[in-house]
Amino acid sequence: MATIESMTELLVDQLKDIYDAENRLTKAIPKLAKKAANEDLRSALEDHLQETKGHVSRLEQAFRMLGEKPKAKPCPGMKGIIDEGNEHVGEDYEDDDLRDAVIIGSAQRVEHYEIAAYGTAIAHARTLRQDEVADVLAQTLEEEKAADLKLTEIAESVVNIEAAHGGEMEEEEQRPQRRSNGRRQASGRQRATAASRSNGRGRRR
Numbered sequence: 001m002a003t004i005e006s007m008t009e010l011l012v013d014q015l016k017d018i019y020d021a022e023n024r025l026t027k028a029i030p031k032l033a034k035k036a037a038n039e040d041l042r043s044a045l046e047d048h049l050q051e052t053k054g055h056v057s058r059l060e061q062a063f064r065m066l067g068e069k070p071k072a073k074p075c076p077g078m079k080g081i082i083d084e085g086n087e088h089v090g091e092d093y094e095d096d097d098l099r100d101a102v103i104i105g106s107a108q109r110v111e112h113y114e115i116a117a118y119g120t121a122i123a124h125a126r127t128l129r130q131d132e133v134a135d136v137l138a139q140t141l142e143e144e145k146a147a148d149l150k151l152t153e154i155a156e157s158v159v160n161i162e163a164a165h166g167g168e169m170e171e172e173e174q175r176p177q178r179r180s181n182g183r184r185q186a187s188g189r190q191r192a193t194a195a196s197r198s199n200g201r202g203r204r205r
């Protein structure tokens, strides 16, 4: 393995990693979208697939700005997140809403990984005064954040509620527990998707 000797090389190395991750996602997102029962969720994933193809193009642009040819370097992190997501989504679920809740959780893990990766690459590009590169990557970062927020909204407005109501939640509904703010106590399943709700909103549980 070659030694990374400069910040520029480090940035290029990171771009290779993200390039691999984004390319993997162009194949992984359609599979998730296909399994989604909720229409809003499916169309959010399909929209983000189109954006993801744009992310690949922007990375190619960033490589060229740095005088490099676009090249991928295997990203075991994203590979692992995708494998884990496929495994969870492939389990048997009593109803589609439960699977949708899992799809959202898997997709948000992907988005958070991307947000972290782009955040670092942008910071390094700014340090190198490669502002054009940073600006191109920042456009993608905004789309990743928006995709994450959209998933949170879908989870809050539809999927988690339906998933909870389909199961043991019904029993709890007959004897609702109330907290001081008037919100009903979350069920186990709602707690399981609490990350979805807190993402992007900074709400603490």
Ligand SMILES: [Fe+2]
Binding pocket: 022, 051, 052, 055, 114, 140, 144
């Ligand atoms: Fe992306």
Ligand SMILES: [Fe+2]
Binding pocket: 048, 052, 110, 111, 114, 144, 147
């Ligand atoms: Fe993304």
